[in-house]
Amino acid sequence: MNNNLFNKVEKKTNVKKNDIINLAKSIQNKNMSDENNLRDLIHTIATMAGKEVDKEKEDKIVNAVKNNQINDEIKKMNNNL
Secondary structure (H helix, E strand, O other), rough: OOOOHHHHHHHOOOOOHHHHHHHHHOOOOOOOOOOOHHHHHHHHHHHHHHOOOHHHHHHHHHHHHOOHHHHHHHHHHHHHH
């Protein structure tokens, strides 16, 4: 993986490269179309980043993922890194 990307993410979020890799490994075999798995992932990422995600924002994220809208957002974020 590109260390520059990890460095930028770590600088902006204080989340370490190893934590990101471990998170990615932990969700590899999970069904991300399952709403409970999505909500668990959102909570895990929020905790890692030291952020709070209210119920309304969590619902928006879940709906975006379930409706495949998240790819556009990832592209936008990638362009801003």
